[in-house]
Amino acid sequence: MNLGTTIIKGRRSIRNYKDEPVPLEVIEQAMECARLAPTARNGQPWLFGFTETKETLEKLGELASHGKFIAGAPICFAIFGLRDEKFYVEDCSAATQNLILGLWAYGVSSCWVAGDKMDYNEEVRKLMNVPPEYTLVSLIPAGYPAIGERMVPPQKKSFDDVTFKETFQD
Template sequence: MNLGLTILKGRRSIRKYKEQKIEDEVIKAILESARYAPTARNAQAWKVGVIKNKDTLLKLSELASHGKFIKDADVCFTVFAEKEHQYFVEDGSAMTMQILLSLWSFGVGSCWVAGYGKEYSKDVQKLLKVPEKYTLISLIPAGYPAEVTIPTKKELEDIVFEEEYSE
């Protein structure tokens, strides 16, 4: 198996982190990789926040209904996209996945916490002072994994069809 597929197949959602700092060079490399995410019409209509302040991480964890573990992360990336861009959800989601995979390639665990359309998205935007023209797509808490669980996945034949769907 090639390295890329090993990273793709190995990535897990990590919600428990060690108290270990992610090096600034790693964060910069993640952001550098993230800017290469696919984007419709090459619009690049996004902004990525890097949140390290423990008080802010705590506030984010209190806002996000399914992200209580954000407070324990070393850093939380926030992905925002311009609401007026026709494909803002797709582009922001592509950016999110790029960050998740880039983190895992450095051995850093993360978990996609939904943002778009959530009741707390405006509060997160306000907390981080992000202009109104953007909308929250995702929160990505990250840290070195304290534990890794391996979930079961459906078999390929259970999820794939060719040409036309049939049971």
């Protein structure tokens, strides 16, 4: 394996974090990774933000139906897409994955929390004072894994069960 595949294969969704800030250099490098994600027609229909403010993290945790643990994270990133762009979900999803892998390359754990099509989408946009032409695609709480956090890989389908060459054969 090379460094890139080692990083990708080692990443896990983590929901419990140490009470330790993520250095600004790591934040900026991860956001730079997000910014460099591929997009349809090079549209780059996104806006990336983050918060480290405890009050905002707690409010995000209250709003996100499957992200209550955001309240305990030292930082949460938010990725917004231009709602009128045809491929904003795909483009912002690529950026989200780049952000997550950029964080993991520095040993910072995270967990993808859905934003697009969620009831709290508009409330998060307003909370973070994002212009109305953008819509929330993802929230990424992050931090260093808490002591005892399970880093065991989840059970995944086998390679042969999810791949095919040329045409699919039953």
